[in-house]
Amino acid sequence: MPEAVPPLTPQRHGGRLVDRFQRIYRVDRILRARRTAIPVTRLAEQVPCGRATIYRILDEMQDCLGAPIVREHAGVRYNPDAVQRYELPGLWLNPSEIAALLALESLLERIEPGFLAQELAPLRDRLSALMARQEMGADELTRRVRILGLAHRRTGPHFPICAEALVARRRLRVRYRGRSRDAVSEREISPQRLVHYRDNWYLDAWCHASDGLRTFSLDRIEQATVLTRPKARAVSEKRLDAELATAYGILSGPAPHTAVLRFTAERARWVADERWHPEQRGEWQADGSYELRVPYGDPRELIGDVLRHGADIEVQAPAALRTQVERCLREAVAVYQS
Numbered sequence: 001m002p003e004a005v006p007p008l009t010p011q012r013h014g015g016r017l018v019d020r021f022q023r024i025y026r027v028d029r030i031l032r033a034r035r036t037a038i039p040v041t042r043l044a045e046q047v048p049c050g051r052a053t054i055y056r057i058l059d060e061m062q063d064c065l066g067a068p069i070v071r072e073h074a075g076v077r078y079n080p081d082a083v084q085r086y087e088l089p090g091l092w093l094n095p096s097e098i099a100a101l102l103a104l105e106s107l108l109e110r111i112e113p114g115f116l117a118q119e120l121a122p123l124r125d126r127l128s129a130l131m132a133r134q135e136m137g138a139d140e141l142t143r144r145v146r147i148l149g150l151a152h153r154r155t156g157p158h159f160p161i162c163a164e165a166l167v168a169r170r171r172l173r174v175r176y177r178g179r180s181r182d183a184v185s186e187r188e189i190s191p192q193r194l195v196h197y198r199d200n201w202y203l204d205a206w207c208h209a210s211d212g213l214r215t216f217s218l219d220r221i222e223q224a225t226v227l228t229r230p231k232a233r234a235v236s237e238k239r240l241d242a243e244l245a246t247a248y249g250i251l252s253g254p255a256p257h258t259a260v261l262r263f264t265a266e267r268a269r270w271v272a273d274e275r276w277h278p279e280q281r282g283e284w285q286a287d288g289s290y291e292l293r294v295p296y297g298d299p300r301e302l303i304g305d306v307l308r309h310g311a312d313i314e315v316q317a318p319a320a321l322r323t324q325v326e327r328c329l330r331e332a333v334a335v336y337q338s
Contacts, residue, residue, distance in 0.1 A: 023047050023057055028067070028088055037075035065089060152199045153217075158224040162203050165224075166191040169232045172205070175223040176216060184222070189214070190232035192240055197250050204244055206233045213243050215252055248277060248294065249301035259302060260317040263290045267312035276305070291316075299324060307332075 026047050030038065044054045058076060061067035066089075068082035078086075158174075165172045172191060177184045189205040192213070196202075201218040213235065246255045255277075263271045265288030272282060272290050281293040296302045299321055306313055306325055315322040 020057070023049060023053070024061060024065075025088070027054075027057055027061065031069070031076070031078045032083065034077060035080070037070070037072045037077040039075040043076065150199055153219040155201050155218050156221060158221045159201060159218055161224045161226060162191060162218065162221070163194065165226045165232070166194060166203075168226075169234070171208075171227040171230065171232050173225045173227055174216070174221050177220050177222055179217065179220055185209075188227070189216070190235075192235050195250070202250060204240060206235055208233070213240070213252065215244060215250060245278070246295070247298060248296035249305075251298040251301055253297045255295035255297045257296050257299075257318060257321070259294045259296055259299075259306075259315065259321055261292045261294065261306065262314045262316050263292065263309070264312045265289050267309060271309075303328060 027043065030043060030046055040051060040054055044051050047054065047057075049057075058069055058071075062069045066086070068079040068086055070077050070079050162172065164170075170191075172189050174187050174189060175184060176187055187210075188208045189203075190208070192204045192206060194201060194203055195215070203216045203218055203221075205214060205216060206212070207214040243254075244252045247253050248255065262285075268284070268288065268290030271292065272284070276292065277294045277296075279295055283291050285291055294302065302321075303325055306315060307328060315325050
C-alpha cells in the first residue's frame, strides 16, 4: 500500500498561507503516495489552494522542475516508471523538517562542541535562511531545548581525529592511559564506531595488539595519529553487538547472568519506565513493587546503579551479586561510622 499523506492544516506566518515552495513540496508528496490519478479538485483541497493555483503549480513542476506528471481525464499522477528516478531539485523540506534538522545540529553541537561544525556550517546557514523565509524564527526551537550533562568528562582534542579515521576506514596509533590501572600503553587500533553513553564518548575498536575488540574512553586518549596504511580491519555489526552490546552498560563481553532486582512501590513508578538493558524483563508485583530482570556479565556498573537506589531496591538473585552489593553497603556504612 502506498504511504498515506496526512492532511495539511493551513499555516499562517505573518498573515499569509503557506507559500508556493510548500505547495510544490506538498503536491510532490501527494502524487508520490498514490498509484492512481487524483482529481484536480481533490488535489486542490489537500494542498489547500484554488484550482487555478494547482494548475500553475503542475505546469511549473512539469515544465521547470522536470516532474514526470501524467495528465488524464480522471486527474493527474506521476509516471510510475520515471518517479523512482525523480527528485525535486535543491533542498525541499517543510518547516517542521527544517526545524528538526536545526535542532539536531544544535543538540550535536551541545553534546560535542565543534564536531562537524565546519562541515555542517553551510547546511545550517541554508536552513536558517529557509526558516527566516517562513518567518518561524531559526533559533526559537534550539534556544528552548536544554541539555544537562551529568558526570560529563572532557572529551579531549582527539575526537575529530577518531571520527576522521572511523569514516575513512583508517587505523589509528594511540597512546592510551587506562583508567583502572592508570597505566599508559601504545596501541594500533581499527575504529569501528563512536558511542555516546551517559554523557561521555567512547570508541569501539579492534585492538591489533590484543587481537580483539576493545572500548576506549576518548578522554583517556593522550595522543592519536591516523595511519595511511594498512586499512582498518572491518568487524561486522553482528559481531560488534554480540561482544560489545550484550553486557550491562559500556562494559564488554557476554552476559551469562541475570540480576533479579525488586524495587519498592514508590520507586517503581520511575524505574518501570526506564530501560536498563535491551533484553530486560519487568513485572509488577501484587504489593505494588516492581521486579526487574537484567542480563549482565561484569557486575561493576550494575552494582553502581543498584547502590544509587539505596533502600528502595533489593537484589534477590543471584547470591553472588547480592553478597557483593551487601559488602559495598557495609563498607559505606563503616566510612560514616568511623
